[in-house]
Amino acid sequence: MKKLLFWSILILAFLWRIIGIYPGYPLHADEGMSYSQGMAMITEKTLDAHGYAYAYAYPNLVPIINALFFKLFFIPLSWFWFFLNRIPELIDGVLQIIPSQLERERIFQVFILGKGGINPLYWGRYVASFFGFGSVILSYILGKKIFSKNVGLIWAFFMAASWRLVLASHLDLPDIYNVFFLILSMIFSLNIKDKPTIKNYLFAGLFAGLSFNVKFQTFSIIIIGICYLYSVFIQKRLNLPFILISVFSFLLITLIMNPYHLIQWKTTYEQISYVAMKYGMGKKNLYIYPIFYLYYYAVGVPAVWASFLGIIYVIFKKKYFYLILILSPILSGLYLFAYYSGGGFYTRNLLTISTFVLLFSALGVNFIFEILEKIIKNKLFLVGITIPLILLLYFDQIMASTLVVLNYKETWNIHILENWLSKNIPTGAKIAAHSNVPLPIKDVVRLDFEDGISFSIDEFRENGASYAIANFAWATNSFYWWMGGIPQKYQLNYFNKPVDLLEFTYQGIALRELSESAIYLISNSWQAPDTTFVVAKIPEYNLIDKSEIIYYDFQKGTNGWKKSGIAWEDSDNLSWATEGLLLEAEPVLLPSTRWESPVHKIEDAKGFYVEYKVNSISDTKNIKGAYIFVSFYKNLEDAQQSVNRVSVRLSERKDADSIWEIKNLMGLIPDNAKYMTIGYSSYDNVKTRNILSWLKIYKSDIEVDYGKEKIKPVMLDINDLFPNSHGNL
Incomplete structure (x- = not known):
């Protein structure tokens, strides 16, 4: 039975790693x-x-x-x-x-x-998949060596099905090699403890050196150091000549691999210093994001809790040496990436941590198995219970890994987009698209799709665009702020992605609105990242009739408008004066900060029309300021709590030119919407002072013209719009 399970795991590991290399990411x-x-x-x-x-x-x-x-x-x-x-x-x-x-x-x-x-790219990816597959085999060998066959099998399966390890095996980056050589280094370092021969010391140093020479990370040095200390202080074997041989083999392999790093030491120093600066080395500040990512995604919630049970199991068995040994890459990795540097922002750095957390997870499952073994005497029945338990525990990871191979069997999204555009967009069309979006159309006119210039439907229309194409690899760049080691106040309030705040950022609102006018979407499952593209038709809005519902005169007071989106902040830039509702020019941490109107019940209206008087003031030229948006909800409770928005309509941003303007925003009311609120915010809280003097709401008769295009509104995957890591990698 165990042999069958072993080969089944290897076959699955191989298929998960080899399928989808081409076309791949x-x-x-x-x-x-x-x-x-x-x-x-x-x-x-x-x-x-x-x-x-x-x-x-x-x-x-x-x-x-x-x-x-x-x-x-x-x-x-x-x-x-x-x-x-x-x-x-x-x-x-x-x-x-x-x-x-x-x-x-x-x-x-x-x-x-x-x-x-292009071919060497794919050759390299096949090499990476080979080492990813090898990591599964090594996990079985190490798990069996220090615990049992059962632990080896369970850990090997967790490694085989781990979504992050499967994804890493599809790219030729050093991280999957890092996992392979760190496990290999631990295997050979343990030989010092088990059989302290000169050969074992030599090979322990050699493989610790190979592991070090993947990314210049010191995890293998800590592991071999623990084995040295155990041999000297617990087993009372000093073996100083052997230790020196081990150190020599470590240094020798490092020198053989990198002779020109020493010869060109000035360049080496400059480049390593640059990378250290990029990673924020030496910051020494608790960085919760890597822990969040490990918990929810890299390892998964069930497996993390199983790992705690695994730690209890090792303590219960009094295997303290192995507890320290396995914890060493986890704790040193967390110290490096979640405290000493900001390297945890690049989540592929966390693979070595997740690898050994999964070993504890395997031990936790084995603990349950041993308890059940004492209760259930029928081995076949016992296995019949344990295997479904493991599959259930790791179901999300299994599905995510399967999505990787299924998605990466398909052509790159950018090529699919090129083909679709060439067949469906008319010659000479004016398209708002970033420079990294391909436009293989004759006589096409490319217009701005830039964050600080033109980013929403009304701004695209103002510039003359009839279509817009959003490239989410670029358009979602403003959604990473919460990952960036923002401080303890945030960490005390969120151990998750702050979707409720991201939905009310300017870019979040703009992309949600754009998706409602979509005519084409090309997207992968977020677990198999590739660039998402949304092609939208820019509508023309025509006002047929209107009748005033309510008038807010902000020179007389706030009129029931409330501060919103402040979350954990102690202060904000929202205030009132006789001029109107103010958004002061102050550094504000959260881009969701806004004024929000009372909830309005929608009655007997197909459309809305909002008219308002606004001013944006700044010493900086060519900068955008205030905007308003209308949010629609199905029920009163959602509207009051600003959750589960069903649709949104966004105005253009006011130029910060110190000129008072009367602007308007119009649109259709969704059929399923019963309530609405109006938000008032600023694109640049740091450099602009914004004043909303008055605002009128009308129920109206509106015509929306999409030309001959058939609109196919899309509900964007929340993990695609607001990535869980940089590029979801």
């Missing part, structure tokens, strides 16, 4: 440190290659591994495949069996490396 810029640097080592014939801009900031192990696989396997295989597909040309003499040097170089560049040198 679009090119990740950081993959250059692996495949591009490895390819450069081959073409430049040196370890001092220049395939990646920050080659000296990272060790050479991963690019060397890539170079070896390319040189010994992928390039020979590609040459063989090239000639195999051209046998008729060889027979006819059109192609020579031994081409000239010039022809060889041409074939190598065009056919072996592929268009734009």
Whole structure:
């Protein structure tokens, strides 16, 4: 039975890692440190290659591994495949069996490396998937070595099905190699404790060095250090010559891998210093986001709780050495990424932590198994209970990993978009689109889709656009602020993504509104990230008739408008004066801060029309200020709490030119909406002072013209609109 389970786990691990490599995830810029640097080592014939801009900031192990696989396997295989597909040309003499040097170089560049040198990218990803698969095997070996076959099997399954590890195995980034070599290092370091021979000390140092040379991280040094200390103080084996041999092998492999890091030490220092600055090294401030991410996504809530049970199990078994050993990469990783630096923002750095948390999870499940084993004597029945329990515990991870392979079997979204646009958008159309959106349409006019210039339907229309295309890889950049190590007040109020605040940011409102006028959506499941694109038709609004419902004169008071979106902040920039409702020019942490109207019940109206007098003042030129928006709700309770909004309509932003203007906002009322509120906020709270003098609400008869386009409103996935990590990677 255990052998069958073992092979089943390996088959699943292999399939989860190999399927979807091609087409896979679009090119990740950081993959250059692996495949591009490895390819450069081959073409430049040196370890001092220049395939990646920050080659000296990272060790050479991963690019060397890539170079070896390319040189010994992928390039020979590609040459063989090239000639195999051209046998008729060889027979006819059109192609020579031994081409000239010039022809060889041409074939190598065009056919072996592929268009734009794309083939090495996929070779590298296959290499990464191999090491991801190897990590599953190593987890079984280590789990069996220090505990039991059962623990090894459970941990191997958790590793096999781990969504983050499956995703990491589809990109040629150093992180999956980091997991592989850290587990391998622990296996060989443990040999010091079990059998303190000179060979074991030598190999322990060697593999600790290999692990260190993946990302210059010291987890393997801590692990081997714990084994040294155990050998010296618990087993009373000093073995100083052996320890020196181990240290020597560690230093030797590091030197062999990175000779030019020493030779070019100034460049190495500069690049490592830059990366350290980027990661915020030395900040020494509690950073809750990495812990949140591990809890909800990288490990998953059920598995995290199982890991606590696993810790209890190890203590109960009095295996304190293994408790310290397994905790060491977890605690040192949390110290590094959740306190000493901001590196936890890049969640792929957390894979080594999640790997060993999953070992504790496996121990927790095994603890339950051992308890059930004492109660249930029928082994077949026992297994029949335990396996469904494990599957239920890890269901979300299993489904997420499956979504990765299913989504990555499909063409890149950007190519799907190009094809759709070329067939469906008329020639000469005026399209609001960021420069990173492809527009393969004849005589197309590209207009601004920029955060500080033009970002909403009314602003696009004002600029003359008839269509807009939102690229979420760029348009969602303003939604990462909550991940950025914001301070303890936030951490005391949220151990989750603050969706209720993000929904009321300017960009959140604008993208929600745009999606209601969508004519096309291309998107992956958020667990298999690729760029989401929304194509929208810009509507024309025509006012037929209106009748006033209510008039707010803010020169006489707040008229029941309340402060909202302040959350945990002690202060805000919202105030009242005889001028009207004010949004002062003050640094405000939360972009959801706003004035909000009383709730209005919608009666006998198909449309609305809002007219208001506003001014935005700033010393900075060409800056945007105040805007209003109308939120619609199904019931009174939702409207009062500003949750479960069913639709939203957003005004253009007022230019901060110190000129009073009377503006308007109109639109249709959704059929399922019964209540509405009006929000008043500022795009730039730091540099603009905004005044709302009065506001009138009308029920109205409105015509909305989308031309000949058929609108297909989309409800954006909350994890796609508001990512759980940077790019959901």
